[in-house]
Amino acid sequence: MAATTWEDSVKSLKGVILDMCGVLYDAGEDGGSPIPGSVEAVKRLKASDLQLRFCTNETQATREVFVAELQRMGFDISVCEVFSPAPAAVAVLKERGLRPHLLVYNGVLPEFDSVEKTNPNCVVIGDAAEKFSYRNLNDAFRVLIALEKPVLFSLGRGKYYKEDDGLKLDVGVYMKALEYACDVEAEVIGKPDPMFFQKVLDDMGIQSHQTLMIGDDLVNDVGGAQHCGMKGVQVRTGKYRPSDEKHPTVTADGYVDNLSEAVETILKLRGQ
């Protein structure tokens, strides 16, 4: 599909965007653990002449708490470098005067503190994990079905992610459930929404063809980035499955065993 391999475009790169869960660390009950070599790889990218941003669909914690956790693992990352769906959703809600019924992880609730939530006229779902009980999903459904024109926002559309003890269902699965129940199409905030990627490019002040996205989610990271004109490389960590390399519609510009290998290749080709 790609006329050139990703290595051919490395010299013209001006920036790199990294997905976080499954690239930097594996999530887990205890907060997760870094993927071997990733802490060092981030450090090397930061010391290079490339711009670096982090783009996640993580919605289980505020960015502040989330970044503190990554710092604890040893990553040199600051809040202003991280783009996540909840702050983007808050901006959309305020712009459109919408009052959300929230079905999100408790940890991310503080991101929505400044939003009016009484008498809701839309529903926002994020990766709520254990909070995706029958009762909670039913409550969200009842809010939607009572609206003349239901409005549903989904913070990402991922199918599943990997934690220490195995694969776990992600928000996209519950988005599909509510879409079917209410005959509505959700508005996705987060990857692979092009608007979401564009904000990251704007922040770096560079063009999409100068940018490489590295992620473990073939469709949302790699395919989403390619759709915006970036190169997309998939790591064989996190939720990667061998069948991804034979996917019917998305072909990565490259596959690497892990972030460390990707960074090694990039810096070598750039003579750094």
Next chain:
Amino acid sequence: MAATTWEDSVKSLKGVILDMCGVLYDAGEDGGSPIPGSVEAVKRLKASDLQLRFCTNETQATREVFVAELQRMGFDISVCEVFSPAPAAVAVLKERGLRPHLLVYNGVLPEFDSVEKTNPNCVVIGDAAEKFSYRNLNDAFRVLIALEKPVLFSLGRGKYYKEDDGLKLDVGVYMKALEYACDVEAEVIGKPDPMFFQKVLDDMGIQSHQTLMIGDDLVNDVGGAQHCGMKGVQVRTGKYRPSDEKHPTVTADGYVDNLSEAVETILKLRGQ
């Protein structure tokens, strides 16, 4: 859409199929309560020259327990007149040598007693209500995603039903969730599957054009029956919503306020 109203076909009818929840009774935490006039309406149909069967996607109890509950409400119904998805699923599983991982309501589990369930190679979901927890849905997902070719059966594809305290999400919503998570299309057992309706017709020994289906679910009862060549009438009880009468793809052959009105009309037109 219909060239004639359903009343015009009443004289040539040989049988009637009734949906149960929302037509005979409203479900509720305490077992539910009969819809006014429905007990008498069933009695009058049974006393007529029409054949009568009951066709439900109910999967919260065995047919024996379910029918006993309806008898307690005063309905003259016996187990052999009731067609429900679980026994049909058991037949399919045995025919194909499949061992199910079950995500169904506890009450219906005994229907599957005779089926081998170790080392599952498919998933069967029914209306599991509160059992549709994040953990249980994740367990079903993990069974499916580990199979080379995931096989998912759904006992019905309903979106929601009505209980005393409001609308509740039905199995179809969770079917869509797992379909999306695993890139698989579920095999539906129950209404509106034509095979399921055909078994009811076979049992009565009559043709579809001689049969009227009465239900509260426009798509699964009315549309499903019409798809098989029956007439389909919607009652304005149960999950009925006024917007059903302006549905983009399904138009009932008639609408009645309740089962009592339908039976009154049928018997009057047949001079009984």
